[in-house]
Amino acid sequence: MKNAKSFQDLKYTEKENKKKIIIDAAERIFAIKPFNQVTMRDIAKEAGISAGAIYRYFSDQQALFVEAFLLGAEEIIGMLEKIIATSKNPLKDTIYTFLNYLNKHDPYFRMMTHFMLDANLSPDLIDKLNEAERRLLDQFTKLFASHSNARLLAHSLFASLNGVMITFHNYPGRSKKEVRYHMHRLGETLYQLFSC
Amino acid sequence: MKNAKSFQDLKYTEKENKKKIIIDAAERIFAIKPFNQVTMRDIAKEAGISAGAIYRYFSDQQALFVEAFLLGAEEIIGMLEKIIATSKNPLKDTIYTFLNYLNKHDPYFRMMTHFMLDANLSPDLIDKLNEAERRLLDQFTKLFASHSNARLLAHSLFASLNGVMITFHNYPGRSKKEVRYHMHRLGETLYQLFSC
Amino acid sequence: MKNAKSFQDLKYTEKENKKKIIIDAAERIFAIKPFNQVTMRDIAKEAGISAGAIYRYFSDQQALFVEAFLLGAEEIIGMLEKIIATSKNPLKDTIYTFLNYLNKHDPYFRMMTHFMLDANLSPDLIDKLNEAERRLLDQFTKLFASHSNARLLAHSLFASLNGVMITFHNYPGRSKKEVRYHMHRLGETLYQLFSC
């Protein structure tokens, strides 16, 4: 009996694989260059293809950026899902996991703010981003399931953590380690407040 | 008897006035364009002068951006100072004032995040920004004067409010009014948490 | 049996051809404009391409200028090599050949002085120029092989010929032909002096 995968499916998979390769390359570049200085050529070179080839997989630069971001969003959503399902102190662990993740994956955090602020995106891409945000917020909402205003608390916490990142990410005169430590303490502060 | 204002003073004042005109023009542009797409020509046109003329008043684009931001920062610091000194509920009023201000002055909020993230600034400008941030944080710190961890609480609140702005500023599918209302509720939520 | 030229070779050749086209265009412009007023757009237009395209072949303006000059330098070095190897009166023929070449290729002569004076070049480019100058001087040194101070004589002659070019190139009120004739006579004068 033939494999269930049709020729169409194969093609689709291959295309997805290629996209993944490009996105991975993009991430590597994001990690070493200020976000808005990353060029298509940078990414193409890192991926080992030509710049023009990227346009076979992504309609334009913004689309690539959005997809790269979504991949990271998926990852963090997955992490939170797991933690919330298993942790003894989901609130605390969520806070730390989230902060740690963004700290370690600077590009995602910067992409996130980029999209929240500057981006001039097509409705299509906006929808995709919103959907991801919604799903991320869903995780936070679970943390306050027993509260009447769960959604508000979730939004507040999510916003607060984003704010911590953006505000103290470049804390002047502090080393990376010190920044991390400071964020940790702010995370703890927020934990105490939100666990009231 | 000599006039109180010397010729020097007059010149200085005129120069400052002109700077203000340019900054005001810049703000108007910031309000309608993604921040990092604003060009010197845009601003010049809006200000009714030539692009080259701007360089008489600001050494370069970044300097103009920073000064524009600082002007707003001064304003908000002044507002908070007054409120904290006179309000019966300084915490609550600070939260609302801050959120309202940023909401009304979208450009400032966007500039703030721009500087926090992308900017490639000269040490000189960075110092100016840091000093403004410090002074702003000082206001927040006053709110928690009676707490042992006043500074941490201040940082947390400041970060949280920034986060609220950045996260829900473009809340998808909501009108400006709805966004405002949502932020209000998040502000209230934070107020309750921080007043524990 | 494989073709002697690989695909790589072909590509390389094409790239070199294109560079040559651009350089040729540049020369045509150099011939009609003061050297430091030549713009990339001028050259691009003359070459029938866009200004941006030039940057595919030359890292920047200075690199293009240097390569243009080196091409001429190679040519003249080659000519002198041949003459010195075969001529019955190498000194005389070198003098005339050199003066004639520079006279006919005004741009090269102007480039040479440009680099000797104004240019703000990268070390890399400076090295290339120096190497070319050294090789050119080597030819002149051969002319005085039997003298104890061959190098000094070579330098003196080379410098003198350059000086003749720069000094009388624009001899006021003289036609091109008259200028040429005057240089010829100066060349002869130098020949007699240097053949003492």
Added chain:
Amino acid sequence: MKNAKSFQDLKYTEKENKKKIIIDAAERIFAIKPFNQVTMRDIAKEAGISAGAIYRYFSDQQALFVEAFLLGAEEIIGMLEKIIATSKNPLKDTIYTFLNYLNKHDPYFRMMTHFMLDANLSPDLIDKLNEAERRLLDQFTKLFASHSNARLLAHSLFASLNGVMITFHNYPGRSKKEVRYHMHRLGETLYQLFSC
């Protein structure tokens, strides 16, 4: 009895004085900046006046440059006149004086080549330069008064010395002192040749 100088004369003198001040300022700038990077503002600032004011004394930038050059030319012509009239070895002393002067007054040497090559001058200015060159060449001609081809020898020597300057002015990898020494030796070589 009244002074012979009329009011007109006084005005003229004052104007000339002012021009001299500006030219002196220009020279000081030429000494520290590549010739074609000197701006009117640079000069104005150094002269302690506004950029606009310069245009009261010089019709445009080129005119200022030319006059600055002419002043130096006068100086060197004067020096040569004196030397030729008094020296026991006028040829030798002329060679060394000329080389030394240009070596010490780098800006003049660079201006000279600038005018010989790039400049886009008005006929008026060209005339002035030509007249100065003629007078300079006259000095060199005196050196060969006893020769039948005095003018040719004069032109050759003048050109050769210019060539020495331009060619070895930036002799790669040599210190200023070494460059000077090398030029000295080339000067000596030329002396021996031209005194045949």
Added chain:
DNA sequence: AATGAATGAGCTTTCATTCAT
């Protein structure tokens, strides 16, 4: 006579994107 504010043209360089091959 002098200022200095303003202009406006112009320059190099970068880059997303397109398209013939």
Added chain:
DNA sequence: AATGAATGAAAGCTCATTCAT
């Protein structure tokens, strides 16, 4: 499917020069 050459728009910035005061 992929290349890579080419485009063309744009941007920041500089500067000689002008002119109202």
